[in-house]
Amino acid sequence: MKRLWTPAWIARHVAMVVLVVGFLALGWWQVSRAAAGNAISWGYAVEWPIFAGFVVFVWWREVRLTLRPAPEDEPGATAGTRPAAATEATGTRPAVRRPVRVVRVPAAPAGGEDGDLAAYNHYLRWRNDNPGASSGDYPG
Template identity: 70%
Template sequence: MRRLWTPAWIARHVAMVVLVVGFLGMGWWQISRATAGNSLSWGYAVEWPIFAGFVVYVWWREVRLARRSAMEVDAPPVDLAAEPTPAATAGSRPAVRRPVRVPRLQSTGEAVEDTDLAAYNHYLSWLNANPGARPGDYPG
């Protein structure tokens, strides 16, 4: 809890309060304009409190993150070698799945040559062969 009262955090707390009060004040001002006949101000009257709520949400999330990281720093180190690693089950899937790339086949069974890909590969090989050249120097 002491970490939330450093000069940087005090500045964040003050900025949050100033922004929330300012945004709610702007919302109240838009309500007064809307009741005076400016129908466009009704949208802004709703928008400013949403901005204030967003500021409170971000501040709350950052406080939670700071408290969680403070608890992790204060916690004793965990011996990872002593903990058993969970075995992958037969039906489990990896966390990140990569797309499978399959070449398109013609009726003869040969892979189709992609002209754009071939041109790009030629450009890259030219850049590799000419390290000091600029892309505008490419002759193709």
């Protein structure tokens, strides 16, 4: 439980409370407006508590993820660390990237096609032959 009382987590707890109280207050304000005759406010009166519920859901999910014990099969894993997928996103673990195999494909014969269409078809063939490559790797 000590992990939930770091400065970052205290900020998350405060943000969650402020957002939930604010959203519920806005929902109550919309109920009072709807009771005064503003019919569209009934929809907003329902939306604001849903937003508050979503904030609580995300906060609870993050708490559970933080308190989850580390998988035992990973070397050097300690209790309370995030799983591999979450640590790759935060940058605490080096991401493994597979190498991109670049295949040179000869240009299509210009036959009856115009130059732009032939170049675009060449690019599309290259993308199909190199599914792991980004468009910046295109040699043409």
